[in-house]
Amino acid sequence: MRKNVLAAGAVAMAGAxxxxxxxxxxxxxxxxxxxxxxxxxxxxxxxSDYDKAAxxxxxxxxxxxxxxxxxxxxxxxxxxxTKLQAAIAGGNVPDVFYVDPANMMGYVYADVLADLxxxxxxxxxDNLWDFGVDAYRFNVETGERGxxxxxxxxxxxxxxxxxxGYNTVLFDELGLDYPDPSEPMTFDExxxxxxxxxxxxxxxxxxxxxxxxxxxxxxxxxxxWGAGADWISEDKKTVTVDTPEFAExxxxxxxxxxxxxxxxxxxxxxxxxxxxxxxxxxxxxFPVAPWDIATYNAVAEENxxxxxxxxxxxxxxxxxxxxxxxxxxxxIGVSADSENVELAAKLAEYLSTDLDAQKTLAAGQIQIPxxxxxxxxxxxxxxxxxxxxxxxxxxxLDIAMEKGxxxxxxxxxxxxxxxxxxxxxxxxxxxxxxxxxEFLAGKQEEMQKLLDQSWTSADAAKAQG
Amino acid sequence: xxxxAPPAETSAxxxxxxxxxxxxxxxxxxxxxxxxxxxxxxxxxxxxxxxxLLFPMAFSIYASFTNWNGIxxxxxxxxxxxxxxxxxxxxxxxxxxxxxxxxxxxIGLALSLLLALALSRKIRGRTFFxxxxxxxxxxxxxxxxxxxxxxxxxDFGLVNQALALIGIDGPNWLxxxxxxxxxxxxxxxxxxxxxSMLLYLAAVQAVPRSLYEAAALDGANSxxxxxxxxxxxxxxxxxxxxxxxxxxxxxxxxxxxxxTSTGGPSFSTASLVWYVWNQxxxxxxxxxxxxxxLVLGILVLIVTAIQFxxxxxxxxxxx
Numbered sequence: 001m002r003k004n005v006l007a008a009g010a011v012a013m014a015g016a017x018x019x020x021x022x023x024x025x026x027x028x029x030x031x032x033x034x035x036x037x038x039x040x041x042x043x044x045x046x047x048s049d050y051d052k053a054a055x056x057x058x059x060x061x062x063x064x065x066x067x068x069x070x071x072x073x074x075x076x077x078x079x080x081x082t083k084l085q086a087a088i089a090g091g092n093v094p095d096v097f098y099v100d101p102a103n104m105m106g107y108v109y110a111d112v113l114a115d116l117x118x119x120x121x122x123x124x125x126d127n128l129w130d131f132g133v134d135a136y137r138f139n140v141e142t143g144e145r146g147x148x149x150x151x152x153x154x155x156x157x158x159x160x161x162x163x164x165g166y167n168t169v170l171f172d173e174l175g176l177d178y179p180d181p182s183e184p185m186t187f188d189e190x191x192x193x194x195x196x197x198x199x200x201x202x203x204x205x206x207x208x209x210x211x212x213x214x215x216x217x218x219x220x221x222x223x224x225w226g227a228g229a230d231w232i233s234e235d236k237k238t239v240t241v242d243t244p245e246f247a248e249x250x251x252x253x254x255x256x257x258x259x260x261x262x263x264x265x266x267x268x269x270x271x272x273x274x275x276x277x278x279x280x281x282x283x284x285x286f287p288v289a290p291w292d293i294a295t296y297n298a299v300a301e302e303n304x305x306x307x308x309x310x311x312x313x314x315x316x317x318x319x320x321x322x323x324x325x326x327x328x329x330x331x332i333g334v335s336a337d338s339e340n341v342e343l344a345a346k347l348a349e350y351l352s353t354d355l356d357a358q359k360t361l362a363a364g365q366i367q368i369p370x371x372x373x374x375x376x377x378x379x380x381x382x383x384x385x386x387x388x389x390x391x392x393x394x395x396x397l398d399i400a401m402e403k404g405x406x407x408x409x410x411x412x413x414x415x416x417x418x419x420x421x422x423x424x425x426x427x428x429x430x431x432x433x434x435x436x437x438e439f440l441a442g443k444q445e446e447m448q449k450l451l452d453q454s455w456t457s458a459d460a461a462k463a464q465g
Numbered sequence: 466x467x468x469x470a471p472p473a474e475t476s477a478x479x480x481x482x483x484x485x486x487x488x489x490x491x492x493x494x495x496x497x498x499x500x501x502x503x504x505x506x507x508x509x510x511x512x513x514x515x516x517x518l519l520f521p522m523a524f525s526i527y528a529s530f531t532n533w534n535g536i537x538x539x540x541x542x543x544x545x546x547x548x549x550x551x552x553x554x555x556x557x558x559x560x561x562x563x564x565x566x567x568x569x570x571x572i573g574l575a576l577s578l579l580l581a582l583a584l585s586r587k588i589r590g591r592t593f594f595x596x597x598x599x600x601x602x603x604x605x606x607x608x609x610x611x612x613x614x615x616x617x618x619x620d621f622g623l624v625n626q627a628l629a630l631i632g633i634d635g636p637n638w639l640x641x642x643x644x645x646x647x648x649x650x651x652x653x654x655x656x657x658x659x660x661s662m663l664l665y666l667a668a669v670q671a672v673p674r675s676l677y678e679a680a681a682l683d684g685a686n687s688x689x690x691x692x693x694x695x696x697x698x699x700x701x702x703x704x705x706x707x708x709x710x711x712x713x714x715x716x717x718x719x720x721x722x723x724x725t726s727t728g729g730p731s732f733s734t735a736s737l738v739w740y741v742w743n744q745x746x747x748x749x750x751x752x753x754x755x756x757x758x759l760v761l762g763i764l765v766l767i768v769t770a771i772q773f774x775x776x777x778x779x780x781x782x783x784x
Contacts, residue, residue: 082746088536106749110537217727267620267637414748424731426640457534457749464538 036068036343043347044073044087044094045157045332046080050364058357062350068343088112091337095344096351099154099333101135101406105145105413107333108138109461113153114336119345120155124353127372129400132156135329135410143458145236145411154331155352158290158367161399162325164222164315165288167281168308170197170209181392184226184313184323187252190285194262197284211262212285213274216253216429217422219287221407222314222325224249231408231418232451239417239451242444249317250428251436258432266430281306290396294365297388311395313403327404363387368396375400413458417450528755535751546756556757558732559740562646563761566717566736569650569657570710574703577658581665582695595666599659606656610723613652614639617724639725642733649720649734661706668699704776708769715765718742737761 043059045051052074059070073094075083081100087093093112107113125133134146136154144150171178176196179185185193194211201208214220224230227249233240240246257263264274264282278286279299288296288311300307313323332351334344351357358369362379365388369375375397384393409415421443427433529546531539550556580598584591601609616623619637628635638648676694685693718738721728728735728743735743737757745754 085535085746103749106534106536110534112536266640414750416748419727419747422727426730430640457532460532460540461534461537461749464532464540 036066036340039066039068039340039343040071041068041096041338041340041344041347042071042073042094043351044075044084044097046075046077046098048364048366050361050366054357054360054364055351057360058350058354059347061354061356062347066343066346068340068347070347093335093337095335095338095340096347097333097335098157099136099331101154101329101331101410102412102415104136104138104153104331104333105143105458106461108140108153109458109465111336111465114334114338114341114345115151115153116155116334116345116348117151119342120349124349125152128156128353128370129159129372131327131400131404131406132159132329132370135406136331136333140462143455143462154333155348156370157330157332157352158361158370159400159404160289160291160328161368161396161404162222162327163288163311163395163399164285164313164325165309165311166285167278167283168310169304169306170281170284174199178310179312181310181312181395184321185315186319186321187223187227187315187317190315191256191260191262194256194284195260198262207264209282210264210277210284211260212256213263213269213277213283214253214256214286215274216425220250220253221405222323223253225324225405226314226321227252227317228321231421232412236411237451237455239444239447241421241440241447245317247435247437247440250440254429254432254436257429266426279307288390290365290367293389297365309390311390311392313395324403324405325399326407327399328407359383362389365389368393368400412451412454413461414454417447417454420447420450525755525759528752529759530756531752533752533755534749535745536749539752542752546753547760549753550756550760555732555735555740556737559728559735559737560761562733562735563715563717563737565646566650566653567711567714569654570707570714572650573654573657573661573710574706576654577661577706578665578699578703580658580662581669582691584662585666585669595663598662601656602659602663606719607723609652609656610720613648614724617648639734640730642729642731645725645729645734649717649724652720652724653714653717657710661710664702664706665699668702669695672698700776704772708772711768711772712765715761 043055045055047055052072055072059072063069080098081103084097088107088110099107099113104113133152133156134148135156136152137146137148137150138144138153139147139150166179168178174196176193179193191211197209197211198207199209200206224246227245229243229246229249230240232238257265263269264277269277272280274283274286277283279296281303288309296307296309300309314325316323332348334341334348338344352370355371355374358371358374361367362369362383369379380394380397385391407418409418412418424439428436428439528539530541530543532542532545533539584595584598617625617638619625619635619640622635622638624638625635636644638644672695676698677690680690680694716738717736721734721736721739722742725734728739738761741754741757741761744750744757
C-alpha cells in the first residue's frame, strides 16, 4: 500500500490532477442502502447523450430510493482507459466506473474492484445475459474467467452482439433471393452470392458494387470460428493459429479480395472505406451491430432506393457447422476503496438493470436491453419494432444468448499476444505477398511467447496484489 | 593610490567588532521581511523542480527496475526490464523508426532557412506568405494528422493527384511499409516549417548590414556572403533548432497514433513513444515502458551533449 502512495504521487504529477474530482464524498463508513442521505457517489463513464439520458433516469430512481446523490464524470472514449488508470494509480478512484473485461484481471489483483456478488441478488443476475455477467466473473486463485459460481466484479453496461447483414435493396435490384435468416450459408454459397453482387451497374467498365468488404481485424473472427479454428485454446494458455483449419480459413478470407475479387481493392477501400460504401449501397454483405442501427436506419430512410438491410447468421465452412460471432461487453464496476461500497454496488445495479433506463438505451438504438425478461418479452414483440429496430432483431438476442463469443484476448491478462497477430497481416490479405500458411508458421511462436509473458505478468500481479 | 582614502587598518580600528555586530543585527531586522519574501520566491521554483521533475525522474528510474502494471504494487526485478528490452524486436523497430524520422530535421532546417532568406527580402506579399507558412504551427496537430491522412489516400488523395499531374503514379502511402515513414516525415517537415522559418528570419534580419557591405566591397559573391556571413551568424539558431527538433522528434506520438493507429503496416511507423504508451496503458507493463522511456531519454541526452560539444568547438565572435 505504501508503494501505491508512492505511485500515486508520480502519476498525479504525470497529469492526473484533473481527476481529483473523482473521489467519493467522504461520508461515514457503513452507509447502507436506503440510508444514503448526504452521500455523494461519483460515476465515471464514457458514452453518448443517450447513455447520459438513460443514466439520469436510473440515477433519479436510485436517488429516490436511497437519498444519495450521484456526480457523473464523462470523458472522451479515447482517453477513458488512460484517465481511469491514472485515477487508480493516483488513489482517486471513482466510486462507480466502466471497466473493460480485458482489464479486469489486473484491477482485481490490484484490489481496485469490489466483489459485487454479495451485494446483488441472484434474481437480478439470473435476469442478465450470461455473457454479461460471465465476462466479469473471475476466480482469483485459479485465474479462470467466466465460471459459474465464481465472484463477479462488474455488472454489464451492455452486451454487443456483432451480427451480419445484407443490403436488401441491392438484392432486389439484382433479382437475387434473400439468404435464409435461420440457417447459415456455407463459405461456397457466400462466395457465389458475393460474386453475383459484384457488378458494374452503370456499364462504364468499372465495378461499382461488391459482394462484401470486411476489415480483417474486426470482421474475420466469425469466419475463422465458422471454420472450426480459433486463436487460443479453451484454457487460454496455448495459441492455436498454427492449425490447418486456421490457415485455410484465413486464406479463404484473404482470397475474397485477392482471388475472387468480391471486395473493393485496398486503394478503393482507402478512398471510401467499406463502411461508407455499405451505407452508399455499394456493398452486399456487411456487419450490423446494435450501435449501428440508428445510423443505418437514417441512411435507409434518406436513400430508400439504394439502402435497406436485414440480418442473417455468419457463414460457416461446411453445411451443418455451427456459426458464431463475437459478443463484446463493457462493465460497470465499483471501487473496492469506496467508502460506500454497498451503496455504490446498488448504483451499479441501477445503471445496469433499471428497466426505464434500459428502455431509454434500447429506444436510442445503441444497445439491446440487458434484462432478459424484458428483451425476450415486450421488447422483441413490440418495443423493438416501435422504436425502429429491424424486424429480425431476434438474431441479436440469439447472439447474446448462445451464439456470441468473447474476442480472443478478452480473458487474458494483456492483449499483446493477440495484437501481435495483426502485425503484417496486410501481406496476407491486402497484397498477398505471403500465404496464410507462411504467415501463421512464424506467428504461432511469437504469439505464444507473448501469451506466456501475459500469464507470467498475471501471476506477478497476483503475487504483488 | 589616492592619498585621501584612509589606510585599511585605520578604518578597521575605527569600525569595531561591536559596531559590525550591531550593524548586522540592525540590517537583519530591517531586511528580515525581505529575506522571507526572497526565500519564498526562490522556494517556489525549487519546490516545483523537486516535485514535478526530480521526484518523478527518481521515481521513473526506480519503476524501470520493477515489475509494475501501473495500478498495483511494485516488485523489484533488477535489470529484467532492460534485458527484455534488448531482446524485444519491436523496441528496436520502434527505435529505428524514431531515428529514421530524424531525417526530416535537416530537410526541414534547409527548407526553412531558404524560406527565411526569401521572405527576408522585400518581395511582394511577404507578410502574407509569412502568415501562411506559420498557420500549420498553430493548428491542431490532431486535425492536421487527419487532414494528411486524407491527402495520402492512395487512390484519390491530394498528394497522388498532384503527382499524377507530372506523370508519377504515387504509392499507397500509409498502407505501404516502404512509404509510410517518408509520408510521416513529409507531414512533420511541413508542420514545423513555419516555426523554424520564423526563428531563422529573425536571425537573418539581425545580421549587421555592414558585414555584407564590407564583403561586397571585397568582391564576395552571393554564395560567399551566405557561407561566410549568413550561415555562421545564424548558427546559434541552427543549434537551437537541431537540439529542440531532436528532442521533439524523439517524442513523436500524435501523428503516429492518428494516421497509423496500429503502428502502421508491419509496425513500420510505430515510434518509440507510441510503443511506450502502448506497453504502459494497453499491456499494463508500466515498469517495462518506463525502462524504454529512460533508454530513450538517455539516448536523447547523449545526442544533445554531442551537439553542445560540437557547437562549443564552432564558437566564434566578431571583434
